Amino acid sequence: MDGNIFEKILGQDCLFVDRRAFDHAFEPTRLPHRGHEVESLVRNLVDALNGHIPSNMLLYGVPGSGKTVVTRFVLGQLLDKGEEMGQSVETYEINCRNVDTKYRVVQTIASKLGRRGDTPIPFTGWPTDRVLEELISRMDRAGGVHIIVLDEIDNLVSRAGDGLLYNLTSLNTSLRNSRCCIIGISNDLNFTQQLDPRVTSRLSQEDLVFHPYGAPEIQDILSERVNTGLREDVIEEGVLELCSALAAQEHGDARRALDLLRISVQKAEQRSQKTVDRRHVRLAQSQLEYDQVTPVLKTLPLHQKLLVLAIKLNEDNGMRNISTGETYRTYSDACMKISVEALTPRRISSLLNELDTLGIIMARNVSKGRGGRSKQVNSAIPKGVDAISIMGESEPLIAEAALGRYNLQSQL
DNA sequence: TGTCCACTGGAAGGGAGGGCTT
């Protein structure tokens, strides 16, 4: 081969000026169409600078409606101002999708407050109350105002209950030398229904609803990022409109629009084209659908994979709206073929709910009268994903065996 | 109006695995 293999790509014209402008974690300096929300947060959090305790807040809105980015933006400015004024303000952002138990949330915050010489708090082992006590003493030691942001708080409550929120919202009664404020961010408007009324009244002293972006608003956000992230005149007419319209269909998700645009630009680059047109957006759309599902599938535990396989198998045989019972029969059949003990129907019912939450299947409860009550299950997996992709490349024989095309037992 | 079906989903608890304390 002539020359270095990287040279060909390195020499290519790049359409991006700054790729980070399309990152989900990118923090823009302007937040179009979120002025009202920024102001509400600022009006409340300014108390932290005056030495008072800001009200606890709950921010609601569909995914990609700017809740997290607005909160980060405001807290960033708050920290700057606090430093300038010599007011001690600490902020903690916890994503409750990753940190989803009472112990871990408290442990994460307390560890962030740790200093050299402190006993490190283990990931597990201590009684939760002890970690909570440690948190209180470390907060008091640091002093000032502590603002705890619990992103995807609905996820925490559905997994771990509202015990933690009870503790956190009553921290101020135990703190002597510092003050604490909670900002909960939720995708689910009705999640407070799962809470004890006492927790609800303390937590949602102020509610802020982020309405989904409409297509024109998403278009403004995209234009902003195009100016920062791309070369001039790269985007052809109609591209931003299409990205915005597609994302607006998906409940006004601005992140989705940014992903679409970023991948569209990459598609144009891969083809050594100097501009991005609507065909690139269509290509990006189908890649996004594929990419959304396959990494999630790969990380699923074996029984969930088998469950997805069972649903897919039924669908390949022309079935739609498959009942829980039918899904279970196909699943346990597949388990038998690979000599794995099937889980109980109760467990499978829960796993179907989990797969529904992950967006891998669509399940809804229906009653067929005397035919009983059940779920109607359909897969949400794009057509191009086959059994091998579901089971993962490392387990092709298991996939073949589960489909009955290969005898695993003869190999055991 | 009551019965019945095929489940759903809450509650309780077992057991494995991991870590800390005494």
Add this chain to the structure above:
DNA sequence: AAGCCCTCCCTTCCAGTGGACA
């Protein structure tokens, strides 16, 4: 080493449910 605490994954039990049907 024993005892304790925590999470995670799972089972078992069972009351509850929506709507067709007799």
